[in-house]
Amino acid sequence: MKNITISDVAERAKVSRSTVSQYLNQRYDYMGEKTKLRIEEVIEELGYQPNIVARSLKQKSTKTIGVIVANILHNFSTEVSRSIEDVCNDYDFHTIICNADDEPKKEKRYIEMLRAKQVDGLIIFPTGGNKDLYQKMIDENYPVVFVDRSVDGIPISSIMLDNEKASTLAIDHFASSGYKRIGIVTTSILQSVTPRVERVEGYRKAMEAHGLQVNEDYIKSVNIGEIQEALSEMATLPNPPDAILAGNDLALIEILKFVKKHKLKMPTDIAVIGIDDVSFASFYSPTITTIAQPTFKMGKKAAEVLLSKIQKEESKDDGPDYRFEPELVCRDSV
Structure with missing residues (x-):
């Protein structure tokens, strides 16, 4: 034909x-x-x-952006990506979403692949392991925005939660409810992932502000597969924690598994607060107190900042980081 x-x-x-x-x-x-x-x-x-290719060559734009999330299993990543897609659709831009699994090598392949496809810009939840590549994009005035994390020495605007405040809200709520032996469990901080590091630091500062002892045995930052073992270690301490802050949704799920396996009752045996207002928090029994992130506002801002860079062809970076306010959602686990 x-x-x-x-x-x-x-x-x-x-x-x-x-x-x-x-x-x-x-x-x-x-x-x-x-x-x-x-x-x-x-x-x-x-x-x-x-002919999309011909139009792209003529307009010098593919009307497409790439989104590289660190881990698509996070509720945060899913909701932010959905919001980005909604905004881009309103501006007649397409999105390609890739999952890096927190692996720098995989992230590098996706950055190179998406740029080879001539996407107009990238929104990256950075692993932090490709500084040379990030810097190269800055030097080339290529539009990039970070989400959830910043990278030391790389001046790219990032859309982030006020992570220290998120921990502070949780510790304040625990303390006002009479809890003193408070622990925190996050996924590994070995790669200096911004929210994990800041949430632990916020936990330390809030504990000190309430005059509560910071027990290093109550602080666990490990890989997902090691969380059950870490919780067992905490539970067998002479004075185990009576409350635990889950640093993100994946850590929360592991804590809930542990609670169920050992037939613990919340909040009688252990009180729990999770950072990330997961979908099941409101109907789990008992309902889970959480610190909610404004995920859709954060995704909207990420898309708007990137599209502004694309359309205005802004020069080397960059604007400020954008911090969003967390919100305490009180339920029955405390």
């Missing part, structure tokens, strides 16, 4: 090629309704598909 071209559409609709082009680019300012309907009918009749 012959490929249908924009010239075929113009000829059948009895309009110029530029008029069809204006229609395809949704520039209707000087186009009558009858003309629009006629072009639409011809496109459907002929089965015309615009």
